[in-house]
Amino acid sequence: MRESVLVVGSGLVGASTAYFAAREGINVTLLEQEERAYGASGRNPGFVWLHCRNPGWALDVSLAGRALYDELKEDLPVPFEFRAEGGLIYFTDERQAPVFEQFVEARRKDGLEMSLIDNAEVRKLVGPIRKDVLGASFCASDAQIKTPTVVNALVEGALAEGATVHEGVEVTRLIASDGRVIGVETADGGTHMADTVVIATGAWTEKLMAANDVDARVGRERLQVIATKPLPRQIKPVVYGPLTAKQYALFRHLPAWDENAFITEEERRTGSWQLSLVAQRADGEMLFGCPMDYPADVDMTTSVSGLRSVLQYIERDFPGLAGAPIDRVWAGVLPFTSDMVPIVDEVMPGLIVAAGHVFGNSSGPMTGKLVSQMLCDRTPEMDMSELRYNRPLDPIVPGRIVHW
Ligand SMILES: Cc1cc2nc3c(=O)[nH]c(=O)nc-3n(C[C@H](O)[C@H](O)[C@H](O)COP(=O)(O)OP(=O)(O)OC[C@H]3O[C@@H](n4cnc5c(N)ncnc54)[C@H](O)[C@@H]3O)c2cc1C
Structure with missing residues (x-):
């Protein structure tokens, strides 16, 4: 089990990772460049959409994610908006x-x-x-959330479990030593160190990773x-x-x-x-x-x-x-990503990428739970092989229409 974790990005994926990892007793620091739910998770209309999920990981995680909302309603310290009207x-x-x-x-x-x-x-x-x-x-089975309220409740849940949250802190670089990622540098000149860094930066991921010589096709x-x-x-x-x-x-x-x-x-x-x-x-x-x-x-x-x-x-x-x-x-x-399944994998020792979620309302909170199981060195409760980093993914071509 990792003793300390830095989670970069406070959307559904990062906030959920911070919450579930802190609940496991890991020392968690969540770093967000603006404020919680600044990215896609604060801007989407909230469809928890099982209707069109492809069989395989996409449908499985969406069914599990839909059920997870019932637990989160009970467990998180502040309420969020969830309506189950199909x-x-x-x-x-x-x-x-x-x-x-x-x-x-x-x-x-x-x-x-x-x-x-x-x-x-x-x-x-x-x-x-x-x-x-x-x-x-x-x-x-389709439902609706007011997504920023879910992110907020997850962040409050992480805080209640002992996590530290810094908003307005942009991560610019990974720090590595002996082939292992051990921390990050931030735009204000600061550094944060930990056993593992989780990159949950959604649409910002490709650029941030490219600046650190990691090819993440998001x-x-x-x-x-x-x-x-x-x-x-x-x-x-x-x-x-x-x-x-x-x-x-x-x-x-x-x-x-x-x-x-x-x-x-x-x-x-x-x-x-x-x-x-x-x-x-x-x-x-x-x-x-x-x-x-x-x-x-x-x-x-x-x-x-x-x-x-x-x-x-x-x-x-x-x-x-x-x-x-x-x-x-x-x-x-x-x-x-080109196959519409996110990357959730330890891409080098100490660096987990959890990004590329097309349908984060159903898969995001569940991803955080799965990543927390990885951080505890347990076998995740769902098969993650479709999400591995080293699978063949097409390069991203700006302007090219993609189908989900
Ligand atoms: C308009 C719209 C409609 C959508 N509709 C739906 C829908 O109905 N149903 C559905 O399931 N999905 C929908 N989606 C997709 C869904 O919003 C995403 O799947 C989900 O929000 C992804 O969550 P995330 O945590 O990966 O990324 P984000 O929510 O984007 O979070 C990434 C966070 O990382 C932060 N960050 C980035 N770089 C750095 C850095 N260097 N340092 C620190 N912090 C950083 C960003 O500020 C951001 O807060 C929609 C998306 C949009 C934009």
Whole structure:
């Protein structure tokens, strides 16, 4: 068992690692360059999305991660927002219907509780949706979190277990001795030493690791979000629109798949695809999203064309929300690898990389638990072989569309 650990990055992965490692009795220091949940974990709309998780590690960790929230609700010292009202992907075009029929059938075979629901059922769950919606795939196990509240509760949990947390401290370099990582240097000139360093820096990982001669192929995908002021509760599940289907290999591999039925002219022209989505938080705030693109560096600015495409989508598919008052807009950068499975491995003695989580809401807290088991020299409770560092991964090419 390692006696001391430095965890770099306070998103879902780092905060969870700090919490579970401190609970094991390890001396933990968490270092975050800005403030907790500054990265993707503070900027996502909170889908705990089992619906489209590929069989294998992705689905297994998501099922385990979904169940872990029940434990965290009991164990963490402060509450977080979690709602279990399912999730759906609706469709509006006759050409899309056979694809959804095949999708639901395939998902049931994978062991997911999934159904195809009709117009009336969709409209009961999603009040403001267009009246001519044809149906939806519905997964009762999907849920929603207010992600920054989860990160905050994990950090408070780590503090309560004796961890030290430094916010506003940027790690710039690893310190190594005799082929082993033994600490880090920070931008303010400080150093921190420990038995092991865990890099949980999401979309920042590739650059930080390259500066230390470690090749970590973790890409950057920017997504933009619009939030309204609180509105009366009218949407229960988390909701994806049909354009989202083409992002997922699970849809693209179906015999009935026809991309022409799932892409707009604008998406074709600009190469910026939409992860069309709507969700409503417990306080009534609505979240609309998300155009996607692939910047060369972490870029958290919003763009006129990106936000316009979201608003056009909302006006078209949610006429009941055309007058909704906008409160704020933001962008976040999602990390990914070419096979859509994160890297979670000890890449050299004393250095664990835990990064590249595309669906961190279901896999992030569970990753922290697994890393804490590695730090205690126990066999992790899940098979981690898909996540090893040395597997073949394609290089990251800025601008190139990726499918999940
Ligand atoms: C708009 C958007 C929508 C999304 N929607 C969903 C969704 O609905 N469901 C889902 O499961 N996932 C979703 N995701 C993905 C999800 O947010 C990520 O999988 C998850 O947040 C990754 O967590 P992380 O801890 O690895 O990274 P992050 O949350 O990005 O945390 C990394 C942290 O490291 C810090 N850091 C970086 N470099 C340094 C350094 N040198 N020194 C110190 N600290 C550093 C950063 O400031 C940051 O706080 C979405 C992402 C975005 C952006």
